[in-house]
Amino acid sequence: MTDGNDTRQYLTPRIFASVAEIEAVPGYVPNNPIGTNNYAGLLGHYDFGEELRCCFQKPNGNLCREVHKFGFVAKLLNSTVTVIGNHCAITKFDADSQLNRDRRHALAYQEREKKLGRVADFLTQETAISQVLERVKKGAGELAQRLHEYKDELGEHNVRRLEDMAKTGRSDITLTAVYVRYEVDKSGERHEERQQVSHRLGTIQGLELFRPGSLQQLLSSIQSVRLALLEANTLMRSAKRPRTSAIERLAATLGTWERCQTTLGRLQNHERAFRATDPSLFCYLADDRVQRYHSARAAMQRLGLEGGKNRAKEWLAALDAKIKAQLGAQQILIAR
Numbered sequence: 028m029t030d031g032n033d034t035r036q037y038l039t040p041r042i043f044a045s046v047a048e049i050e051a052v053p054g055y056v057p058n059n060p061i062g063t064n065n066y067a068g069l070l071g072h073y074d075f076g077e078e079l080r081c082c083f084q085k086p087n088g089n090l091c092r093e094v095h096k097f098g099f100v101a102k103l104l105n106s107t108v109t110v111i112g113n114h115c116a117i118t119k120f121d122a123d124s125q126l127n128r129d130r131r132h133a134l135a136y137q138e139r140e141k142k143l144g145r146v147a148d149f150l151t152q153e154t155a156i157s158q159v160l161e162r163v164k165k166g167a168g169e170l171a172q173r174l175h176e177y178k179d180e181l182g183e184h185n186v187r188r189l190e191d192m193a194k195t196g197r198s199d200i201t202l203t204a205v206y207v208r209y210e211v212d213k214s215g216e217r218h219e220e221r222q223q224v225s226h227r228l229g230t231i232q233g234l235e236l237f238r239p240g241s242l243q244q245l246l247s248s249i250q251s252v253r254l255a256l257l258e259a260n261t262l263m264r265s266a267k268r269p270r271t272s273a274i275e276r277l278a279a280t281l282g283t284w285e286r287c288q289t290t291l292g293r294l295q296n297h298e299r300a301f302r303a304t305d306p307s308l309f310c311y312l313a314d315d316r317v318q319r320y321h322s323a324r325a326a327m328q329r330l331g332l333e334g335g336k337n338r339a340k341e342w343l344a345a346l347d348a349k350i351k352a353q354l355g356a357q358q359i360l361i362a363r
């Protein structure tokens with residue numbers, strides 16, 4: 028008979044991929060009863076669709092015989108090997124029994140191995156990942172430059188307004204149309220009646236580009252993946268057994284590298300959409316004369332019109348007049 032110390036040699040649990048693999052284990056005996064008093068150690072677990080009947084021996088002497096898809100391969104005190112379903116292992120043995128301690132250890136070990144495998148996989152793609160990150164970083168730098176240019180083009184105040192709009196998710200430019208009517212009452216006195224109606228002028232596309240922190244967040248994600256690659260290299264070369272928490276953190280961080288690429292693509296799409304937005308809308312971002320001239324000059328430039336301060340004034344006045352006429356309003360008010 029083998030003594031309890033025998034369990035120590037099974038500390039590296041296996042994953043069995045088929046019934047055949049289990050049948051090939053030396054000492055495996057089909058329909059070999061396992062109970063709380065003959066368990067010696069755990070060889071590993073299986074998780075497959077094949078038929079394998081649980082060998083837990085019930086008090087009446089019969090075997091459980093249920094087909095558990097997920098279960099464990101165990102060694103018994105008489106050195107033979109058998110199988111037990113996960114459900115029976117949990118419910119028929121005490122939580123702190125050797126079997127359940129071994130079961131938890133085996134599953135935690137496999138989970139850790141899986142994460143370690145993921146980290147190793149990322150390292151095999153290290154060159155490709157680094158190249159992508161380099162491209163993303165370059166793209167993010169170009170967008171940052173473009174944002175800077177928009178500040179020059181539209182004015183800092185207007186860009187702040189765009190940032191606020193991005194934060195609140197409100198991308199519509201609205202203005203208030205004022206309708207004035209005069210009525211003469213019975214005594215011949217003239218009364219002015221004013222009616223204000225909110226009107227949506229248009230929508231600024233790609234506003235997400237101006238959400239504060241978007242680019243910084245992307246750059247810091249790139250940096251995190253880069254650092255994780257360095258750390259993973261050190262960790263895999265080290266002779267010391269890496270901590271589970273470190274493996275999990277690295278696997279999670281490295282898993283975000285593709286998202287960096289997607290994020291850049293999304294921001295680039297927003298930028299394209301923003302560039303396609305009708306530039307005259309920028310003149311209605313804020314009720315400020317200086318800002319509006321600034322916007323008008325930018326809009327004219329985008330539309331390929333001859334600029335200059337006076338021309339911008341005229342162009343803006345004509346634009347306001349056109350909108351007033353379209354709305355049939357006597358006055359238009361721009362939100363502050």
Ligand SMILES: [Zn+2]
Nearest residue numbers: 081091112115
């Ligand atoms: Zn069972």
